[in-house]
Amino acid sequence: MARLDPEELVETVLTIVESVPRGRVTTYGSIADVVGTGPRQVGSIMARHGGPVPWWRVVRADGSLPPSHHEEARQRYLEEGTPLRRSGAAVDLVAAYWQPGG
Template sequence: MREVAEDYVEVVLDLVQRIPPGRATTYGVLAEAARERTGKGSARTVGTVMAQYGGGVPWWRVVTASGAAAERVAGRAIELLRSEGVAMTRHDPPRVDLTEAGWEPWEDGSQM
């Protein structure tokens, strides 16, 4: 895996920490928010940050644009999301219903 700048890692982890229980967001939304603060990054870079450093934050609340959990952790992520009452679709495997449970960093009114 590639190296990611420490400041970017900190921003992404801070954003993930702010996702409330019962909600989820996408790699792309996090990338957009991180770009507002750092001027750099992409959804793929957010995925790299989560894979390398995400163990100490609620990583299961970060999903793909389709609402699917990351493939390598999907079973555990779905279990944790369901335990928090996150709205899920009827897909197989299930996905987060982002229209119901989607979270965006700017919706809580706090400064980015």
């Protein structure tokens, strides 16, 4: 993908997040690969602009979310039927992963 200007990058990231199906997740790194940036930049975009989109459907590479969002995300996972690990502390990426742009 061609390098996006900052505004287009934000819009593209948020559009991808909106397209993640209920009960599924993707990772910051997977989105970054699609838009041609790094996972930290995707995380920064989500922190600043991700409130209106289903932010809980974007997780770290290990299936977890930052601790500050864990409880709200876990509740949403339960509501949506997102597969969780036995511990309930992270998403089961094998069962729940969705590939953006695929």
